[in-house]
Amino acid sequence: MRGFLLITVLVLTLLIGGVILSFFQQSIQQRFQSQAFLESQIIFQELNGVVVQVQNYLQKFTPNQLQENPPVLESSVFAEGFKNWSGNIKTSGSDLLITLHAPNDSGATDFQLLLRNADNTSGTEFLKADGVLILEN
Numbered sequence: 001m002r003g004f005l006l007i008t009v010l011v012l013t014l015l016i017g018g019v020i021l022s023f024f025q026q027s028i029q030q031r032f033q034s035q036a037f038l039e040s041q042i043i044f045q046e047l048n049g050v051v052v053q054v055q056n057y058l059q060k061f062t063p064n065q066l067q068e069n070p071p072v073l074e075s076s077v078f079a080e081g082f083k084n085w086s087g088n089i090k091t092s093g094s095d096l097l098i099t100l101h102a103p104n105d106s107g108a109t110d111f112q113l114l115l116r117n118a119d120n121t122s123g124t125e126f127l128k129a130d131g132v133l134i135l136e137n
Contacts, residue, residue: 057077066091067091085101086101095115099113
């Protein structure tokens with residue numbers, strides 16, 4: 001009788017321990033998923049701010065200036081909270097391919113922004129909403 005009681009207590013202890021372990025595992029996994037989601041939202045919000053700043057900066061140039069001598073996107077282009085961002089501009093036909101470099105604390109990821117120029121007559125044509133944002137791996 002004592003052996004049966006001991007085995008029953010051991011089995012119940014293992015079952016309760018397994019349930020508690022499963023609960024903690026799900027809790028830890030959910031915490032990591034939440035943290036990853038928040039970090040991706042932060043980088044997305046920063047990227048949106050950087051893109052707006054780049055668009056405002058590029059509106060100062062004519063399409064010919066952008067095609068002949070694309071400017072370098074240094075930290076002076078960006079507002080105070082975005083000084084760690086940088087980028088470069090390449091021309092592709094009449095379009096601009098902008099590569100934005102996120103700071104190291106944001107994962108040091110590169111983002112590419114394609115700005116299309118429909119008629120090559122005004123700098124604002126580069127800034128139409130049909131640009132495509134691509135995340136490089």
